[in-house]
Amino acid sequence: GKADDTLNIAWDVEVPNANMYFDTSRNGVIIAHHVWDALVWRDPATGDFKPALATAWNVVNDKTIELEIRQGVKFHNGDPMTADDVVYTYNYLAQPDNGILNRNFSNWIAKAEKVGDNKVRITAKDTTPLMMLYITELGIYPEKYYKEVGPDGMGLKPVGTGPYKITAVEPGKRLEFEAFADYYDSPKGKPSIKKIVQRTIPEMNTQVVELASGRLDWIWRVPQDQAERLEKSGRVQIINADTFRVGYLALNAAGGPEDSPLRKQKVRQAINHAIDVEGIVKNLVRGSSQVIHSACYPEQFGCTDDVKKYPYDPAKAKALLAEAGYPNGFNTTLYAYRDRPQNEAMLSNLAAVGIKADLRYGQYAATRDALRKGEVPIASLTWGSNSVPDVDAILPIFFGGLPDDLAKDTEVQGWLKDAASTLDQDKRKALYKQALQKIAEQAYWVPTFTYTTNYAISNTLDFKPTADEIPRFWTAKWK
Amino acid sequence: MADTTIPPVLETRDLHCTFQVRQGMFKPKKPLHAVNGISLKVHKGEVLGLVGESGCGKSTFARILLGLQKPTQGDVLIDGQATSAFTRKQIARRIQPIFQDPYSSLNPRKTIGTIITLPLSVHGVGDPASWRGTVERMMDLCGLPKRVYDSYPNQLSGGQRQRVAIARALVMQPEVVICDEPTSALDVSVQSQILNLLQDLRAELGLTYVLISHNLAVVEHMATSVAVMYLGRIVEQADTDTLYHAPKHPYTEALLASVLTPEPGKGVPDAQLGATFPNPINPPPGCTFHTRCPKAMDVCRKVAPRPLIVDGAEVECHLHDDSIRSAA
């Protein structure tokens, strides 16, 4: 609370450890942002890149970048941060057998080398349009300390250069952060709150009760209904913020049995028409959630709304089904792993046009496994793009021929490949637009809506969320 | 005795039955010789009385005769044929039981009619239509009113239940009936009814009984010959008159002395057997009775007596073994 200058926060998931490269969860990313700084910092408000541990940089060519390393930065354990640490970190990440889990941001790295006292050159394996973005996500590890303690030691006693240092780790239970007194003059700014204590509380009601009784100051992902009523009670403040996460129904357009109705474009279009996304957003999801029509988050680079739209029209859906040879609809299965009410609503939309779907509600992993085996006709899924503000973080995964690609549209795959291998941003944009239009035309997906998150925070706290779902507590203040 | 050319209806040869019992949860199992070498013959029409203290193995012996318990050693012969060659069903046709407790020997969920019909239906005797007649005749014979055919056991008195048990045992017309304490759960007034019934039925149907009882007066009244059991063995066996008038074994003597007849003024005799009953799991060495025997000799503590025939009685006691006595 404000009284002891300690920010008490709760998450519903256990944090396995505090070693950022060994935790792929959202919480791992949040911890990483607090404990480790990267070479470059991206301002979430403007999207500009600003110098962090590197004071300046120079893109040498398609695959190479050189950076000037900042002097006088200290790690949490007191060691100075040097170019050697940077080189070590990047080369460590480039090793294929290092066992790290978070490879999306790092598997482009070919090598890093020191090219001057404070100068580092980083080479990519391929043309990497998002190189700068990735660099902002890669925290720098202390070479000496990390060699000493290894990944496990790092997980229990993390050391970085970030605005908060971790003072206690009880895996799965709690983490304690303390503002780092020697934090350099970073574009992130100096932290204002002295201590942060994170606890894991799985049950949302318990979280809310603890918040209401003052034992917590910050929680998030509060269900909309509960959030609205909490706000009304006046005991806490509610902030509804956008996220990069979008929801969609993936339709198995290329797989499944030979006579699968979903192989027919008309059927897929019918499904698009059948689902009352607008109604669901307006009545159920609410907040600042928006309806989307293309397979990406609207603010992402390359995303466009200029695609074929399918307004809610059950009659048309029925007509399309009839045209496709299913005047009485058909039976199918809908796989889902979260947001039961929304899925039930969609289920009833489908039922209204004659598509009787069983809900198969299970674990995310099980759903995705089944999906990859081609056993899933319709899956209700979401994707958060790892908070990357570029469609590169979504389209190639689902339409670029990877295992999650159900459409298997070689044309789209080709465009996406082209887009990934050029640095020409306009060209990329055009290619993505082409792809998104075809995806919509073919109705491979039913894009639904963007997700928002409700933050419930104590009245004394001044906190501003960002769309990338990374709470930045170093910017939080007591009122 | 009986004609030796006709084999006895029932004969046992060196019958043993050993249980493995656990004395406490933490103790290993130990053998308990419940029946420890019994050889007996029962001739047609005889009533063999079997007496002995509680736990000496009478019921176990009865269960073996009925084929309900496998002997660990030895044979039971019916009409000279070993029952090990018979199925349970074949034994059932010839030997039937009457149990002590008329409350637990009738299935409370079945009507009297069904209970008595059971043996008929198991053996498929005659056609089912005739069963009811047969059963009612049997009930009549056992003094049961026809009305109770559709009653349940809990609606009957103890004596009536015992009559049902008897009817069930006799409906197949077996040769031998094993009565394991048939009256000890009943009041005297009912006991005499049942005993009379058993006598009548025996005469009428030519039955052979093995009558187990701890009531010596009852045995004397019913039996033609008597066997006295002690710790799994028959220690004395003779025809009833011989045994009651000239008991040979000290244990038989003590038993007879302990019978309390309703004759005022005679006082309570002191049988002079010690207060302790030996533990059947750890039977005393030598003659198992020596710990309580008022006439015990040194030899009794070491050597088990052998069966002897003395004045028409078979007895296992060193007192009657001339070779031992002359040695002593």
Add this chain to the structure above:
Amino acid sequence: MAAITIPAAEDIVGPTPGQRLRKRIIGHRGVMIGAVILAIIVLMALLAPLLAPHDPYTQNLGNRIVPPVWTDGGSWVHPLGTDGLGRDYLSRLMYGAQISLFIGFATALISGVIGTVMGVAAGYFGGRVDLVVTFLITCRLSMPVILVSLAVVALVGSSLTVVVMVLGVLLWDRYAVVMRSATMQVRSLDYVAAASAAGCSTWRILVSEILPNVMNPLIVVATLEVAHAVLLEAALSFLGLGVQPPLPSWGLMISEGKDYLLFEAWLITIPGICLFALLLAINLLGDGVRDVTAPENRS
């Protein structure tokens, strides 16, 4: 002293066991209360298609979380209000009764068959059979049901069939334990020996002598296991692994109402109370049957 009528002593024939049982059941308050509640719930479940005011699956997103009629804003259109998807709560409760009862009885049936067979076999044959069964019981008891069923349901995927099968395969322990000891008791009684001595086959003894006489404890266990299964399904549903929506089991309704606990408590209290009433009724019934059939109650 001839012509007088003395009532024949043998005439004293009491009521049959069935009659006595009926009389005692009627006289037992717990049984009656339990039976009445259960009858109401069963009727509600059976007559749901006739009685329910709305279709339990029809959503009306514009009409969500309407409070019940006795609170401000409630109306008789939806006497118990509507849920988070605007479905009529009363109708869902009625159909939910079907599901919850089905789970309870189907599970009890499956586990009853497994447990009774095992228990009776162990009790009757003793020896090695008993050893094996006892060992299986120990194994089963040493695994927490909820943990195992959670694991299985999580891995296999949850659905009504899966839940019933999993619980059915897990909840046989009490049957086995009780049937084993009941059978042991009955087995040592003389009427079994008599049947055996009459030449009955083992099968016949088991079916016609043993089984009818272990029926009472079996019924008691069965009722209690119905309650147990309903409760477990509710717990699974609560953890998100029970029956699948839109099927409305009461456990699932509680789980769905959970999000509204603090502000719209009726969404969780109403199905909670229904579940409570059902479990109460079954337990009262089971306990009552135990009382009524207990041997000390014979007099």
Add this chain to the structure above:
Amino acid sequence: MLIYTLKRLVVALLVALTISLISFGLLYLSGDPATTIAGESANQAAIEAIREQYGFNRPLYEQYFAWVGRALQGDFGTSFYFKVPVTDLIFERLPVTLGLGLSAIAFAIVLSIPLGVLAARYPNSIVDRLALTISVMGQAMPSFWFALLLIMVFSFMYPLLPSSGSETWVHFIMPTVVLGYYATPAIMRLTRTGMLEVLGADYIRTARAKGLRPRVVLFKHALRNAIIPVVSLSAVQLGFMLGGSIVVETIFALHGTGYLAWESIRRYDLPTVQAILLVFSLIYIVLTFLADLLNAWLDPRIRVG
């Protein structure tokens, strides 16, 4: 005694083996855990690497025997999720669960034995009715529902008790009540029927015939004998509480083994789930063994053969 203990040990071992087999088959037959470990954003290569690293591509029986071999040395492998030895993980969290279980059983005993005794002493009295009501309610109340209601009342409407965490004993009050209440009916019933039965026993009549005071008869002669089955039951109930702790720990955010088990199931953290199942069953077996010993100590018929 020694032989008895050895026999129990063998049984325990067999049970453990059976359970490990069941849990192994159960978990591994149900799909490929690699996807889960890799996480949402992992690509195919990462999944392959993990499959290789953990040996999921080897035949099942090989995996099983390798696992048993290591388990026999006390090594249950490394948690997929936490990347620490499962043994450490479990033993770190066990105290919370055991503490909760013990306080819950203590609560149940303290509530149910006196009530059970009184109910048996005064059958059909108000106390008896009360005891009956408490026990019937306990049987009929889903524990998660009860827990949520308690939170609503005692933390939200009247903020008296903390609803999460395990720092002080105050944090344990509500979880203890919820979990303990769950075991109360069975214990109370057994105490009551046991007492009723014992009070009708011949030796109680003997004690009264000696002119002993009612208090002495009730506590010295009756309770002592009625308590014996209650001891076993309490141990068994304590074992059952391990399962019950899943729900309770989740709601009250107690980081014990029950919650770990549930989360591990959701995370496909197979080594952890397996180890917890095994540990739970071993605890159960140890508990019943202890109960038997305690019984033997309480009951001279067993103690003195």
Add this chain to the structure above:
Amino acid sequence: MAALLEVENLRVDIPLGAGDLHAVRGISFQVDRGETLCIVGESGCGKSLTSLSLMDLLPPKARRSADRLAFDGIDLAKVAPSAMSDIRGNRMAMIFQEPMTSLNPAYTIGNQLEEALLRHRNVSGREARERAVHLLEKVGITGAASRLGQYPHQLSGGLRQRVMIAMALMCGPELILADEPTTALDVTIQAQILHLMIELQKEFGMGMILITHDLGIVARVADKVAVMYAGQIVESGTVNEVFENPMHPYTQGLLRCIPVPGKTRRGEPLGSIPGIVPSLIGEMKGCAFANRCPYTFEACLTTDVPLFETGSNPNAGRGYRCLLSEQQCIENAKEVA
């Protein structure tokens, strides 16, 4: 001087769902010091309830009433429960039927023996122990001192019953109530126990009420006999009078039922009493034995039969409850013999 125990018109009723069960229906008797009264009757005739009602140990729902219930001049019907418990086990002691279940399995017999003395006498533990050893020896248990540490289950039935006797004697009671003390025992042990009880009773000069259903025991042990049927005493008197001249048809019937070695002829039918005991629930009219009696006439069914006193010595309490004349009864008895 008044007798040690005087009972007049003792009734015990047990309310049941179907009506009151009149288990004991107005019985009267007296026992003096050094005297043995045997109460004999068939199962369910109310023998145990009679003895329990004397000790105030009836089951909770049973109700007791009596015109007079005096022990050594103390009115037992009026004393407070605590005063009654001071008498119980102290001046009046009881021995029960089931030696197997009448001792608490959880405590050593030493503990259970001493407990009785420590409750009623202000003695040290050592003294109690000595008395226990003394009495155990007295009842014929060898190695008494070492037995104190044993638990009931380690003793055989006969030994347990001896322990029960010793326990009853711990406080030196003036009256002993023994409810079927030997029914569960083997014949040889039964004889020993009865023998022992008679000796001890003589030695301590106690009054004794011995309850049994075995006429053999009665004949050998009793000074006075009361024959019970359906909650009433149907015949009473000294042992010789009752056995030699049974007046009541029931007593006569009972005596005919028993085979006596040497007297009854082998294989000949025994006498018997047909039918069964009437239900004791609800009011009963007429003679309770009427439905089984060979001499029943109309009045038997309607008239409540009083206990007719007879015999030369009024103190002997000779009486019978039958409408037949004394002469008739004696003639019937002769038929029997």
